[in-house]
Amino acid sequence: MTTIQDPFKLFSLWYEEAKADDKINDANAMNLATSSWNGVPSNRMTLLDSFNNEGFTFYSDPQSRRGEELSDNPRASLCFSWDSLKRQIRVEGNVVLVDNNKETPNGSVLYNVVPTNVEFWQQNDSESYDKIFYRLENSKWENEVVDAQNAENPLIGRSKISA
Numbered sequence: 001m002t003t004i005q006d007p008f009k010l011f012s013l014w015y016e017e018a019k020a021d022d023k024i025n026d027a028n029a030m031n032l033a034t035s036s037w038n039g040v041p042s043n044r045m046t047l048l049d050s051f052n053n054e055g056f057t058f059y060s061d062p063q064s065r066r067g068e069e070l071s072d073n074p075r076a077s078l079c080f081s082w083d084s085l086k087r088q089i090r091v092e093g094n095v096v097l098v099d100n101n102k103e104t105p106n107g108s109v110l111y112n113v114v115p116t117n118v119e120f121w122q123q124n125d126s127e128s129y130d131k132i133f134y135r136l137e138n139s140k141w142e143n144e145v146v147d148a149q150n151a152e153n154p155l156i157g158r159s160k161i162s163a
């Protein structure tokens with residue numbers, strides 16, 4: 001079975017397809033989940049600023065609930081949902097402030113989610129879906145295909161979905 005070894009490459013492929021899809025207005029919209037020092041979760045929509053092999057960045061007011069929670073508990077989970085493509089990506093990781101970060105005029109600062117786990121899911125039809133789970137182990141990305149109907153190339157081939 002062919003799988004892409006690196007979740008950033010697969011993210012990039014899917015993100016480009018989401019940006020090119022007329023039915024998706026904000027391909028960069030993502031749900032950001034944080035939790036308080038004592039484990040109370042909260043989430044909200046946020047815009048992805050950029051991504052590369054080091055992580056996924058977004059701007060936030062450090063005085064907001066998310067900013068306060070990230071200061072107390074620097075872990076976050078992101079969820080991208082591109083309904084017309086029947087795709088979802090979940091990212092979990094540690095959050096760091098970007099180096100030499102200067103506050104913007106509106107008081108926001110740039111945060112980077114450095115992923116430890118990334119899950120890609122796509123629905124093929126009402127009965128089948130593909131799912132692949134990546135986790136960082138000893139600085140190397142391992143992946144596990146949890147379920148895949150497109151055995152040749154589980155997350156790229158969309159032969160069962162009409163455009």
Ligand SMILES: Cc1cc2nc3c(=O)[nH]c(=O)nc-3n(C[C@H](O)[C@H](O)[C@H](O)COP(=O)(O)O)c2cc1C
Nearest residue numbers: 026029042044045046047059060061064065066067
């Ligand atoms: C599609 C979408 C994108 C959003 N992007 C942002 C964003 O990038 N930054 C932001 O501060 N609020 C954004 N919001 C609004 C926040 O979700 C909302 O203000 C939330 O209450 C902030 O919660 P917090 O204080 O717990 O972080 C967005 C909302 C939507 C629906």
